[in-house]
Amino acid sequence: MASRSSSAAAIGRAARSSGLPRRNRRRVRRLCNMAGPDLMKTKLYSVSPPVKAKATNASLSGPTRYSPGMSTSRGRASRHKKTFPVPPAPREFQQARSRATYERILAAALELYAEQGFHATQTPDIAERAGMSVGGLYRYFRDKHQIFRELVHRGLEQNRQAQDRMLAAAEAGLVAGETDLHRAIEGVVDWTWKALHPTPPDLLRTLAAMAYLDPAFAELTEQYDRYERKALSRLLAKLTSRKRVPSPLAAARLLDLVVPNVGIWTALHPDEARGVKEATVEMIYRYLADPPE
Structure with a gap:
């Protein structure tokens, strides 16, 4: 009984210090109590503050990454409700060579999207058509979604x-x-x-x-x-x-x-x-x- 009581106290302290909403703390305590005191002896249970993940558009901005503090349904809503403002100001480059490389990447991607479609075109394909390494392309664009956008x-x-x-x-x-x-x-x-x-x-x-x-x-x-x-x-x-x-x-x-x-x-x-x-x-x-x- 004492073991269970001390385990419950430890669960309560962990839940309170986690930063979780109150209703989630109760849920954590209830689940852990159901699992028994042995759960506290393992390293499987840990409560950490939720990490706020920046919702990105899965189609035009790459895959959405979820964190413990972000629900799947909210992620889907962010993908479908996100609005796109008027395009930002053009990127500025200190060297004309950098600007030329940037435009060469866009031209290469446009050719490949026209030839084989967006989904069949991969970032290495764009880099090869632009005559540069994949690492060099990543200096200008995050992925093919950003290029397409x-x-x-x-x-x-x-x-x-x-x-x-x-x-x-x-x-x-x-x-x-x-x-x-x-x-x-x-x-x-x-x-x-x-x-x-x-x-x-x-x-x-x-x-x-x-x-x-x-x-x-x-x-x-x-x-x-x-x-x-x-x-x-x-x-x-x-x-x-x-x-x-x-x-x-x-x-x-x-x-x-x-x-x-x-x-x-x-x-x-x-x-x-x-x-x-x-x-x-x-x-x-x-x-x-x-x-x-």
Whole structure:
């Protein structure tokens, strides 16, 4: 009895000094008491303060590492709810050679992702294509997830800036009387397809697959899509009547669904691109324009 009493006291002291929440301390004491005093004689039982693990995105930032103080369900929630801000400022290098190496790694990774897909590409493959050692690559990037994230951020940000310029030019033309609805639609379709067609077809397939398979990637692209839809809806609000288009934002969403997907299809089937493009512009125009009197 004395042995059990002293064991219980030791368990209580360990639980109190562990830093665990009160409800977890009671659970530790209850489990250890059920196991009996022999448990205290082994080195299997130890209570240590929980270590706070920084939740990282499993898909774009590498695997999530769990610690004793982090629940699995919370880790999953962190992976799926994490949001990605506007890309940070570009990395600065003291030497031009370092900047060139950084860009060479990104170019090599982009080629490999296009050729064999993201999941089949490993960090050593990227290092070999870039003409450097794996250790040298790790001086610039943590892993292939970080490289992919940098490429996606860079591409989306470039597209956002290009779209801003395109829409600003369309609005300026509208003010000057040089732009009507049909020309604006042609401009949107042209800009979208010019952004897509230089992309290698295999990379387009990889990006399309990632949007369905990777929640973090889908969330990242959705942030930019949402920004672009709002910008496009402002232009549509000036070009269409509310009787014909009650919700410019809904119309912008429709264009966002139709134009890029048709653009990807024509990038994979370039022989039919011209006819499909003209049909797409006409279809959208008939949807947005007021019917003839």
